Amino acid sequence: MKRHSLILLAVACALSLPSFGKGVNPPTMGWSTWNTFALNINEQVIKSQADAMVKTGLAKAGYKYVNIDDGYWDGRGEDGKLRLNTKLFPSGMRALTDYIHSLGLKAGIYSDAGDNTCGSGGVAKWGLGVGFVGHEKEDCELYFDDWNYDFIKVDYCGGNHAKLDEREQYTKISNAIKSCKKKGIVFNVCRWAYPGTWISDVADSWRTTGDIYCAWASVKSIVKENLYIQAYTGGGHYNDPDMLEIGRTLAPDEENTHMAYWCIASSPLLIGCDMTTIPEYSLNLLKNKDLIAMNQDRLGLGAPVVQREGEVYVVAKDMEKIFGKKRAVVVMNLTDEVKTINVDVNALGFTGAVQWYDCLIHADVYYGTGNYAVTIPAHGSKAFFVTGKRIEKTLYQAEEAWLKAYHELGKKRPTPQYLPNETADQGEYVGNLGFVDGMTDNYLEWRNVYSKKGGKYKMTIRYACGDQRSMNVSVNGTPVTTLTPLLSGDYLNKWNTVGVEITLKKGLNTIQLSNPAAPMPNLDCMKLTAAK
Numbered sequence: 399m400k401r402h403s404l405i406l407l408a409v410a411c412a413l414s415l416p417s418f419g420k421g422v423n424p425p426t427m428g429w430s431t432w433n434t435f436a437l438n439i440n441e442q443v444i445k446s447q448a449d450a451m452v453k454t455g456l457a458k459a460g461y462k463y464v465n466i467d468d469g470y471w472d473g474r475g476e477d478g479k480l481r482l483n484t485k486l487f488p489s490g491m492r493a494l495t496d497y498i499h500s501l502g503l504k505a506g507i508y509s510d511a512g513d514n515t516c517g518s519g520g521v522a523k524w525g526l527g528v529g530f531v532g533h534e535k536e537d538c539e540l541y542f543d544d545w546n547y548d549f550i551k552v553d554y555c556g557g558n559h560a561k562l563d564e565r566e567q568y569t570k571i572s573n574a575i576k577s578c579k580k581k582g583i584v585f586n587v588c589r590w591a592y593p594g595t596w597i598s599d600v601a602d603s604w605r606t607t608g609d610i611y612c613a614w615a616s617v618k619s620i621v622k623e624n625l626y627i628q629a630y631t632g633g634g635h636y637n638d639p640d641m642l643e644i645g646r647t648l649a650p651d652e653e654n655t656h657m658a659y660w661c662i663a664s665s666p667l668l669i670g671c672d673m674t675t676i677p678e679y680s681l682n683l684l685k686n687k688d689l690i691a692m693n694q695d696r697l698g699l700g701a702p703v704v705q706r707e708g709e710v711y712v713v714a715k716d717m718e719k720i721f722g723k724k725r726a727v728v729v730m731n732l733t734d735e736v737k738t739i740n741v742d743v744n745a746l747g748f749t750g751a752v753q754w755y756d757c758l759i760h761a762d763v764y765y766g767t768g769n770y771a772v773t774i775p776a777h778g779s780k781a782f783f784v785t786g787k788r789i790e791k792t793l794y795q796a797e798e799a800w801l802k803a804y805h806e807l808g809k810k811r812p813t814p815q816y817l818p819n820e821t822a823d824q825g826e827y828v829g830n831l832g833f834v835d836g837m838t839d840n841y842l843e844w845r846n847v848y849s850k851k852g853g854k855y856k857m858t859i860r861y862a863c864g865d866q867r868s869m870n871v872s873v874n875g876t877p878v879t880t881l882t883p884l885l886s887g888d889y890l891n892k893w894n895t896v897g898v899e900i901t902l903k904k905g906l907n908t909i910q911l912s913n914p915a916a917p918m919p920n921l922d923c924m925k926l927t928a929a930k
Contacts, residue, residue: 422634424694426549426584426603426666428463428506429456430641433612433670437469437517440486441494448498450673457503459685460694461669463549463584464498465506468517471528480528480540491545499546506549506584507541511567512556520559529556531567534574542580549584550575557589564589564807565596572600586638586666592627594805603638603666606806610640610670614652614777617643618732621659625711626816626826628700629800629845631664637700638666645671645680651778654758655730657683658781661693662701662713662728688757689781692717692726701726702798704745706824709733710774714746717783720906721848727782731774740769744789752786790928794844796828796921803840812837821891823860823923829889831911832869832918841912842921852904854929858897859911861919862886869918872910873900884919893922899929 429447431439448464451457470491472481482491495505510516510529518525530537530552541547552571557564568587575583587597587604597604606627607620620639631637639660644653660667669684676684683689695717705712709732717724725746731737743752754764758781764770772780801814812835819827831840849855857871861884868882878900886894900909911921 421696422698423602424696424698425636425664426463426586426668427461427690427694428465428504428549428667429461429669429673430465430467430506430551432467433610433641433643433646434672436467439466439469441489444494445497447673448501448503450676451503452501454673454676454681455685456669456673456681457501459687460690461667461684462502463504463506463668465508465549465551465668467508467551468515468525468553470508471515471524473524474527474533478533478536480533480537483524491547495546504548505546506551507545507547508551508553509537509541510553510556511564511571512554512558512560512562514556514559516553516555520555529560530571530574531556531560531562534570535577538571538574538578542575542578542583546580548582549586551586551588553588554590564593565600568593568597568600589807591806592630592637592804593807595630595800595802598630598633598635601635603636606637606639610643612643612646612648614648617648617652617656618777621655621730621732624659624663625703625713626797627804628663628702628713629798630804631700632698634698636664636666636698639663641668641670642684643670644684645669645673645676649777650679651775653680653683654781655732655777655779657686657689658728658757658779659713659730661689662715662726662781664693664695664698664700664715667693686757688755688760688783692757692781692783695726701728702795703824703826705739705742707737707739710737710739712739712741712745714784720846721788721850723788724783724785727784728779729772729774729782730779731776734776736773736775738771738773740771742769743767743786745793746784747788747791748784748786749789750787752784755783755785757781757783790850790926791848792926793823793923794847794926795824795826795923796842797824797826798844799828800843800845801828801831801841802843803837812840814840814842819890821893827862827920827922829920831921832867832913833916838914840914841910843908843910844924845906845908847902847907847909847926849902849904849907852902854899854901856897856927856929857900857909858895858925858927860893860895860922860924862889862891862893862922863919864889867913867917867919869911869913871898871900872912874903874907886919889920
């Protein structure tokens, strides 16, 4: 690739970076009908849940949105206008949103990107043709200007049925929402998989997995699906691993993991239980002020894996200030046995004595130097605020990086991949990068490389490939070099390293590895060493 083309590509990417370190809109907090009530909804159910949100103290804790999911329509009239099921909602939707707003809360609604809704099964007449396709502007005016809703979740069953293009249709809906008189509407995309990096320009949040259900197997699966896509949360736009099953039938330790991970990952927090009958333990967990602070932190960051031992994971993120003294840390035990892990303080980004504050019991539990041994019950988690003197991060995993061409929309569309391999540094690596299947913008970026003072560094990249390959290195939009030839002797089990000198500015930097003309090596990690 010519030098000027590489510069233009890098600069264009830099312009789309999340606003790290600046206050952003926090993840949505509220309640949704689907997990408990599914299609069995009506006006009184919604009002009773809104009342319960206030009465239980959940509203005071930060939960504001009362969201109606599928099942409120009565088809679409010959004039193209949506019809409300007035047997279920006799007072009308505007009266209902007025009631919700009178409690100091906000109201949410649901639709589909295509023709038919998911709950209709493609056969129930009330849900046929009520989706957005062909009616984007008029439906948005109804939902937001006439009915005065503040939030919308847009599903994709009808999108599949109508064989739509996700990016095109969700962008059309987003533009229609932005054209409404009402402003500040929260837009949640429900495509059941990470749609692609374009989604950050379209929606406030997006589903990353299939539907959650109330069982440990579901919670565990969703946690693991989200561990290595944390780079896509940022700038006030969030991965959404689906609604909360807390307050239904999960065990307390499982609820701890559910809540702690959703909070540290900056996920939307949408309660899914019946708030009029919520058990005390679950209610207190949902109102946990420290976990909520972790979720609503002004930085709005994702939480990458910083340490792993089997299926025990340590994830962490900065709070309040980039490279500040305070970090949120969650230690998760996804196994069926009690586990103890010595949490590496250096891996968390600290040196010297640090303070450990337990967010589940609201108390300081340890102050000292060295690693901290954490014992966790099966399926359980511990959540901490860790405070101390920071050290510059030196090891960056490929699986915590942002991949321009990444998506999870199916095998027909090429994509780079986050892949497991026990020979990789933390058991994961990134493959299928560079010019693969016609992709020319298939590059990797570490977007949060922090240097306290700036200056020269040696960057050492760990890679694997069975044939000779190459890749371009750029820092903050400026090309540095092309690394070639690269050869380790095997794509998976033989790793090699290559070094290059780079210059970082003071503060946050972006390092990009790319090759728009040929496949790149598999990438494991990169290490930074400051020049002496």
